[in-house]
Amino acid sequence: MSVVPAEVLPGSALAVDETAAPAAAELGPRARLWPSLCAVYRAQLSRARVARIPLLFVATFQSIGIMILMRGVVDGGAEAQAVVAGSAVLVVAFVALNLLAQYFGQLRASGGLDHYATLPVPPAAVVLGAAGAYASFTVPGTVVTALFGCALFGLPVAHLWVLAAVIPLAGAALAGLGAALGLLAPRPELATLLGQLGMSAALLLGVLPADRMPDAVRFARDLLPSTYGVEAFARTFGPHPDWAFVLGDLAVCGLVGVISLAAATWAYRRAAVR
DSSP states (O other), X not given: OOOOOGGGOTTOTTOOOTTOOOOOOOOOOOOOHHHHHHHXXXXXXXXXXXXXXXXXXXXXXXXHHHHHHHHTTOOSHHHHHHHHHHHHHHHHIIIIIIIHHHHHHHHHHTTHHHHHXXXXXXXXXXXXXXXXXXXXXXXXXXXXXXXXXXHHHTOOOTTXXXXXXXXXXHHHHHHHHHHHHHHHOSSHHHHHHHHHHHHHHHHHHHHSOGGGSOHHHHHHHHHSTTHHHHHHHHHTTSSSOOHHHHHHXXXXXXXXXXXXXXXXXXXXXXXHTO
16 A cells, blocks of 8 residues: 655645746845935944044144144144134044044954945945044034134134034034045055055145145145035134135035045945945
8 A cells, every 4th residue: 555645635725836936035125325325324333432532632633732832833824714714624644534444444354334335225324424423523523623712812703603504514524534544455454554545645745825836735635525615614713804706616525525425336336345
């Protein structure tokens, strides 16, 4: 006597129709940019809050120390305006450019990009979220540096509200550059070196008065993304600021920020697939 499985019997309730194709699983909707960006921003902000606050104090004290040193050389006028504006934006460069280059360099070397690659978030959300979180740490330090510089050089504080535009625009430009340097560097040590070189360029080309620089150095200064944020902020210290030039500098700074963030997004895609 042979034993026949019940599944093959025609009248069995367990009979299987071999012609029926398995139903395809429906995929969930693709994550949108803005919700993904907010999620990455909150995660980066909560993760870096404890570790970055001491470094923010270092960046602030560094800029204040530079202004104190320059006080013995610069008395006032346009040179003092350039020193104060450059020192305030230097806080943004220290965090958004230097630290972000180190972060993405270490993330690439440790395989952390593989984690983000498995998440259903667009590459732009990862770059923008991390850049926004790092740039957020620069707000208190930049304001404190600007207030101290105005008191030190006797500059007016009536138009410090322009920092509300300078910080995010200069931060976006510098953060995009820092992220691109960190993602394109083959080793984390090289990413750290490039970030520190970029911050040194922001220090030398942004804090020192432009009229005392050679023509070749002025050309290099025009290529630095933070220069236009420094120029926009410095113009507001005058008795009658030319707001057309201020808006023009801010527009250029914003355009450079869009380009640098797009370059960082491309660098992220390039590093994530390797």
